[in-house]
Structure formats: structure tokens, C-alpha cells
Amino acid sequence: MKRPEDLRSHRWFGGDDLRDFSHRARSRQLGLNPEEHLGKPVIGILNTWSDINPCHMHLRERAEQVKRGVWQAGGFPLEFPVATLSETFQKPTPMLYRNLLAMETEEILRSYPIDGAVLMGGCDKTTPALLMGAASAGLPAIFVPAGPMLRGHWRNEVLGSGTDMWKYWDEKRAGLIGDTELAELERGLARSPGTCMTMGTASTMTSAAEVLGMTMPGAASIPAVDSAHHRMAAASGLRIVDMVWEDLTIGQVLGKDAFADAITTVLALGGSTNAVIHLIAMAGRCGIPLSLAEFDVVAREVPVLANIRPGGAYLMEDFYYAGGLPGLLSRLTDLLHTDRPTVSGRTLGETLEGARVHNDDVIRPRDNPLAAEGGVAVLHGNLAPSGAVIKHIAAEARLLRHTGPAVVFDDYPDLKKRINDPALAVTADSVLVLRGSGPLGGPGMPEYGMLPIPDYLLAQGIRDMVRISDARMSGTSYGACVLHVAPESFVGGPLALVRDGDPITLDVPARTLRLEVDDVELERRRAEWVAPAPKFERGYGALYSEHITQADEGCDFDFLARPGANPEPDVR
Numbered sequence: 029m030k031r032p033e034d035l036r037s038h039r040w041f042g043g044d045d046l047r048d049f050s051h052r053a054r055s056r057q058l059g060l061n062p063e064e065h066l067g068k069p070v071i072g073i074l075n076t077w078s079d080i081n082p083c084h085m086h087l088r089e090r091a092e093q094v095k096r097g098v099w100q101a102g103g104f105p106l107e108f109p110v111a112t113l114s115e116t117f118q119k120p121t122p123m124l125y126r127n128l129l130a131m132e133t134e135e136i137l138r139s140y141p142i143d144g145a146v147l148m149g150g151c152d153k154t155t156p157a158l159l160m161g162a163a164s165a166g167l168p169a170i171f172v173p174a175g176p177m178l179r180g181h182w183r184n185e186v187l188g189s190g191t192d193m194w195k196y197w198d199e200k201r202a203g204l205i206g207d208t209e210l211a212e213l214e215r216g217l218a219r220s221p222g223t224c225m226t227m228g229t230a231s232t233m234t235s236a237a238e239v240l241g242m243t244m245p246g247a248a249s250i251p252a253v254d255s256a257h258h259r260m261a262a263a264s265g266l267r268i269v270d271m272v273w274e275d276l277t278i279g280q281v282l283g284k285d286a287f288a289d290a291i292t293t294v295l296a297l298g299g300s301t302n303a304v305i306h307l308i309a310m311a312g313r314c315g316i317p318l319s320l321a322e323f324d325v326v327a328r329e330v331p332v333l334a335n336i337r338p339g340g341a342y343l344m345e346d347f348y349y350a351g352g353l354p355g356l357l358s359r360l361t362d363l364l365h366t367d368r369p370t371v372s373g374r375t376l377g378e379t380l381e382g383a384r385v386h387n388d389d390v391i392r393p394r395d396n397p398l399a400a401e402g403g404v405a406v407l408h409g410n411l412a413p414s415g416a417v418i419k420h421i422a423a424e425a426r427l428l429r430h431t432g433p434a435v436v437f438d439d440y441p442d443l444k445k446r447i448n449d450p451a452l453a454v455t456a457d458s459v460l461v462l463r464g465s466g467p468l469g470g471p472g473m474p475e476y477g478m479l480p481i482p483d484y485l486l487a488q489g490i491r492d493m494v495r496i497s498d499a500r501m502s503g504t505s506y507g508a509c510v511l512h513v514a515p516e517s518f519v520g521g522p523l524a525l526v527r528d529g530d531p532i533t534l535d536v537p538a539r540t541l542r543l544e545v546d547d548v549e550l551e552r553r554r555a556e557w558v559a560p561a562p563k564f565e566r567g568y569g570a571l572y573s574e575h576i577t578q579a580d581e582g583c584d585f586d587f588l589a590r591p592g593a594n595p596e597p598d599v600r
């Protein structure tokens with residue numbers, strides 16, 4: 029147990045030299061008497077609330093409940109507004125800024141008198157960003173997930189954000205619904221604060237945070253507006269104070285076994301392909317190398333148990349009532365490392381005692397899974413030497429072994445301009461290829477990976493085709509979309525060499541992706557290839573471009589991912 033004089037914040041306030049005098053004087057300027065915080069754990073609440081982020085609109089109020097818990101436990105809370113990464117509004121993609129929030133998190137925790145951290149986020153990249161930064165900072169930390177929004181509704185139908193947006197937009201393009209229906213859908217898709225309520229990237233990553241041991245038990249599944257969410261926030265505030273006294277740092281929680289369990293869980297959830305990139309990056313911050321191969325090995329052994337859209341039928345609200353993540357984990361205990369620590373102070377296994385499933389259709393038993401294999405397959409071949417991924421459970425089965433001629437788009441503007449041009453003569457057997465959409469080319473790997481199917485094919489009833497890109501795909505999307513092709517085309521990956529009409533073979537059971545063009549011809553094309561000009565000449569974009577790694581490496585900045593000295597600030 030720590031003593032008050034062992035607290036990190038004590039270095040700012042506890043001495044009797046000029047600096048401590050100055051810090052205490054400025055605390056008084058904040059309206060604080062020294063006895064209010066001296067000798068108490070100072071808890072930094074890093075809040076990604078913003079007016080622009082509908083997924084986090086309740087976090088300003090929820091921070092008050094965290095503070096309530098911190099006060100009750102004898103700590104001293106300080107709230108720090110940090111960057112918000114709104115999946116909906118930030119362009120070209122919040123993925124461009126994940127590492128910026130991670131840097132901000134790390135440096136806020138390092139540079140201020142903070143003893144422990146409460147990390148508040150949930151909208152897609154905010155979860156990995158906050159955890160990556162906190163892992164590098166190394167203090168005790170607990171994550172408060174924003175929680176999913178309530179189910180969407182339209183007429184008598186339940187709507188899933190993202191998933192049903194894509195679905196009904198395609199219905200509109202196919203002429204099956206009109207403007208009246210679309211206006212009604214617009215009002216019903218997202219009707220409460222909280223993150224997307226499908227098993228998109230948000231719920232995938234907050235569930236990963238929970239099984240990693242970084243949240244209070246059951247936290248990730250609680251709907252954002254449920255009163256249980258308020259209580260979870262307060263409990264997190266209470267707990268972080270004890271974690272500081274116990275010196276339970278994030279490094280003690282996030283070990284190799286924790287990441288192994290996160291992979292198992294993400295696959296059993298049928299979670300977002302984005303989790304592959306984020307978990308590799310998060311593990312990298314903990315000095316734990318994760319490879320794409322590990323996801324594929326686990327995927328072959330772990331069935332999908334969560335019957336949640338886009339792969340399944342239900343939504344996160346149903347998942348919560350069915351027992352939530354603890355319920356699902358209770359069906360996987362033989363595959364998990366249940367004796368490892370969590371922020372709750374109990375082992376993972378202890379947190380799962382009493383966990384139950386209340387609806388076997390929402391959380392399937394192991395002998396009646398939604399899919400026998402996990403939700404992600406890793407592909408290799410001459411088109412993806414460093415790998416690619418496909419969420420094959422969200423694709424039409426007939427496309428999982430498919431050869432077809434390529435129809436190539438150089439970048440997203442090219443795709444938008446030409447996709448509906450009948451002169452392209454795209455057929456249902458064509459393979460749509462989008463390049464220029466990777467970490468550097470996108471930039472930021474925008475979620476372009478669910479390439480739109482041409483209107484004239486939609487009108488014929490075609491709803492899925494093989495699509496290949498170096499982009500990512502929203503966790504709420506679906507289809508036979510090969511993603512994260514590495515290395516990306518922008519740096520000369522083989523995707524840059526594909527030409528219209530080239531046969532491409534996707535074979536998911538064999539885990540291969542091949543461009544059926546001989547090596548001599550590919551070498552000839554490579555010799556002709558001209559590297560594109562850098563996207564950025566200055567600013568954050570230039571820093572990003574100089575240091576971003578490829579998808580199979582987690583898209584972290586090389587200088588953040590590597591080990592090495594980054595000393596505590598000299599307070600004197």
C-alpha cells in the first residue's frame with residue numbers, strides 16, 4: 029500500500045520549496061484549500077465529451093458521477109477535456125487522429141500531478157486511443173465506456189445504427205423506398221446518447237476493454253442512458269482511488285494473457301475488423317507483439333456466440349438484457365485466462381461468478397453458435413503479402429470462394445465518380461478494387477471498405493459482391509469485403525499493380541487472396557509504377573505520414589510504439 033507521501037502528486041504539492049509554494053498558491057487560485065487535496069490521490073478524469081460527439085453527449089454529466097465516487101473514496105478528482113474523435117463528423121476519418129489522442133492522453137497523464145486516471149470514451153477510436161496513451165503513461169487507470177445507445181425504431185421495425193443506414197440507403201438507391209420513408213428513418217436511427225448499438229467498432233472495443241480487465245465488471249454492455257450506467261461511473265470513481273493506494277498499475281492488468289482473451293472475446297462477439305488493428309497497437313504499447321496470424325488461429329477455434337447485428341439479429345440493448353458481456357464470457361471460461369487481475373481488484377474469473385445468460389438466442393450456447401468459426405479470417409497471397417482481413421460471417425457464403433475480373437478505382441473520388449457508370453460493365457461476378465485508401469493513401473484508412481454496389485446491380489437484386497481495398501470498414505458494415513490489404517497501394521503494395529480485367533481469386537477457406545497475373549508481368553508493372561506525392565507537407569498530417577505504420581503493425585506511430593526512455597517530468 030502507498031502512503032500519502034508516496035503519491036505522485038505529492039511531488040507537486042507536498043514539499044516546502046518554491047515550486048510547492050507556487051503550486052499550492054495556484055491551487056488556492058482554483059478555490060481550493062490545501063487540505064482538500066493534499067495527501068489524497070489526485071484522479072485525472074480524461075473526458076472525450078464534446079458538443080460535436082453525439083456518442084459522448086452524456087459524458088459531461090457522467091463525469092460528475094465519477095467525481096462523486098472519487099470524493100466518496102477520499103480522492104480528489106480533476107477533469108481534463110481531451111480530444112473527441114467523433115466517428116460521424118470528423119473527416120477524413122478519426123483514425124487519422126487516434127494516435128493524436130493517444131499522445132495527448134499519455135502526455136496529460138505524464139505532465140500533470142495525477143496519481144490515477146479515469147478514461148471516458150467509447151466512440152470507435154477513443155477506446156484504443158485512451159488505453160494506448162494510458163498504457164504508455166503506466167499509471168493506475170480505469171476505463172468508463174460511454175455505453176451503447178438504445179435500439180433504433182422505424183414504424184414497426186427495430187433499427188441498428190450504421191447497419192440499417194447502409195441497408196436502407198441501398199433500398200433507396202434500388203428504388204424500393206422513397207423520400208418519405210428515408211425522412212422517417214433519419215429520425216429513428218439514433219434516438220439516444222451513446223455509441224452505435226450494433227456490434228460495431230465501439231461495442232467491440234469497449235467489450236475488449238472490459239475483458240482486458242480495464243473496466244468495472246459488466247460496464248461495456250450497459251446502455252448509455254440506463255441508471256446502471258450512472259452507478260457504474262460512480263463505482264469506477266470509487267475504485268480508482270483504491271487502485272492508486274494499491275499501486276495497481278495498467279501494466280499489471282494488460283499482460284499477454286489479457287490480449288489473448290481480448291482476441292477470443294472479439295471473435296466470439298463477431299466483432300469489428302477494426303479491432304484487429306487496434307488490439308495490435310494496444311498490445312504494442314504494452315511491449316506485447318501480436319500478429320495477424322494469432323487472430324486467424326483463434327478464429328478457427330472460437331465460435332461466434334453473440335447474435336448481434338451486423339452479423340446477427342439483435343442489438344446491444346438486447347445483449348445487455350440477455351446477460352451482457354459477463355454472460356457471454358461465462359460461456360467461454362475454458363478458453364480464457366480467468367486467474368489474471370482486473371481493475372476491480374478481483375480476478376477475471378471472480379468477476380464472472382454468478383454471471384448468467386438469460387436469452388439463449390441473443391447469446392448462443394457453444395453447441396448452437398451463430399457461426400462455428402470466429403468472425404474474422406486473415407488472408408495472404410501475392411495481393412496481400414503482409415496480410416488482409418475479411419469478416420466472412422457478414423458475407424454471402426457463395427462469395428467466399430470466388431474468381432472474377434477486377435474493376436479498379438484509384439481512390440475514393442474515382443469510385444464515387446464512376447461506380448454507377450454503365451460503361452464500366454460491372455457484373456455480379458466482378459471484383460471491385462479500391463486503392464489509395466490505406467494508412468498513408470487514405471489518409472488514415474477511411475472506412476471505404478464496403479464499396480457501394482452499382483445502382484443497376486442493386487436494382488437486379490444483387491446485395492453482395494467481392495470487394496477489395498486497403499481501407500477499413502465500419503464495424504456496422506457487412507459484405508464480402510477484403511480489408512486492410514498490406515502493404516497499401518500508396519507505398520507500392522501489389523494493389524497498386526492491379527489493372528481492369530485482371531482475374532482475382534478469393535478463397536476464404538484456404539485463407540488466400542491472389543492476383544492471377546504472372547510474376548514477370550507484375551515485375552514489369554512494378555518498374556513502371558510511380559510513387560504518389562506525399563499527401564501532407566506540413567502540420568500534423570506530415571508528422572503522421574512520416575511515422576505511421578501499416579495495418580498489420582497496428583497503424584501506431586513508430587516513435588510511440590517503440591520502447592525507450594520517456595522520463596517523469598522534473599517538478600522542481
Ligand code: FES
Nearest residue numbers: 083115151224230
Ligand atoms: Fe460513435 Fe458509432 S458513431 S460509436
